[in-house]
Amino acid sequence: MISSVAVEHLSVSYYGKEAVKDVSFAIAPGKLVGVIGPNGAGKSTLLKAVLGLIPKDNGQIVILNKDRKDIRKKIAYVPQRSDIDWDFPISVIDTVLIGSYPRLGMFKKPKKQDKEFAIHCLEKVQMQDFKNRQIGELSGGQQQRVFIARALAQQAEVFFLDEPFVGIDIGSEETIIRILKELECQGKTILVVHHDLSKAKDYFQQVLLLNQELVEFGDVDDVMQPETIIRAYQGQLSFLKELGVKA
């Protein structure tokens, strides 16, 4: 099978304490995948290890049939909103232009066509009217849309998003999910770390259920079964009862 993101026996630990244990999965191109699991399940850790941001203890990562290092310019990463310094002196359009940096490489500066493309990406997320605003002057949803535009400007093949729907308005959430589904149709692979179980069925085609180990990976309807979810969320049963999930 041709896979877009293939991970084999991935283990990551922080000073000997295991955060991700022996995780293997292979995602085909053109899939929108939700990475779901309880707090401390290692969702962000998994994403960061696949991106090569933190060292792994063991395992292999192959993206688009290449070693991650040879393909990393084609991987877009949308960080958690809390990771960004919103007081940084940068405008919306300049933030999106950063998406062109991997393509440009060192020494070259963005040219006119890069700027035009950045504006085009802003139009896709309906943020073109805000292009000269400083990023801290935007609402949470608008900020998230700007970072989606930056990922689009990177013209990536694989997209990683870390909790993109936290603290944003419903309109922005709908815009973002529409764009992610468009990317899916274009054959791109998208991994989204997400904590809201209720919307997983509407948003994702496949789900990767994680609780340090891989609990289940597959089509959303197969994975989002009560017994599977309970296996992932052991110890947080009271929370599940509130949601009305029965074992």
Added chain:
Amino acid sequence: MNFLEAIMHYEFLEKALLTSVMVGIICGVIGCFIVLRGMALMGDAISHAVLPGVAVSYFLGINFFFGAVFTGVLTAIGIGYISQNSRIKNDSSIGIVFSAAFALGIILITLMKSSTDLYHILFGNVLAVRSSDMWMTLIIGLIVLVSVYVFYKELLVTSFDPTMAQAYGLPTKLIHYFLMTLLTMVTVASLQTVGIILVVAMLITPASTAYLLTNRLSTMIFLSAGFGTIASVIGLYISYKANLASGATIVLVAATMFVVTFIFSPKHGVLWKKIRTRRKRASYS
């Protein structure tokens, strides 16, 4: 004799002015990245850590530039190593390493040279700038400005979003140490104008003043260099007129500009913020 005539008349004053203007510019430029990366304490540390390098250079009879860059970068590496490999927080590891390096420097200098030299290195003596010092400052200034121009994109993205920078393959650690090297060079260039102890003021005060006035990095860099220059010129003038220590007067001028901006800046000044809040509240009554 007024200041301008004195500059024409005395070569030492002309050199002092040119050197402090260059120092004002490069401190302002590098300072922007120090401020935006939240590394003000690191800037202070590196500038102090230059001292043992200067001492050893005297001892070996080489230009103190080389020794200073060596100990400056070594300190940056030491600080990074301690905070990444233990539970010691970054600010503590900065404090441990730079105070040790500084103490070592004081002992080395007093062993080798008179205490007058130590005083000049610590507090600067801009009127004693020699031609060779002026040229060194100019060369360092050119290296710094060209580096920032060439690597502007990389410095921007590693300051703003280091995670993305790392994800697409930028050597973020190398860029960090590159910036630390530039910082050490700037410190060396500033030794004679403001001295080791007060370099940090020239790095962060003009840059922070600029930060309160603009929302664009490129504008911030130009403003910061401008404020650094103005502080240098006015500070030197006051120091000449009133016969005060040049480094201290330059720093106080920079601080005065900061205070004025802090109060009156149209975007981020406390006065306008108060007025806007009051107007908003008044609109409800």
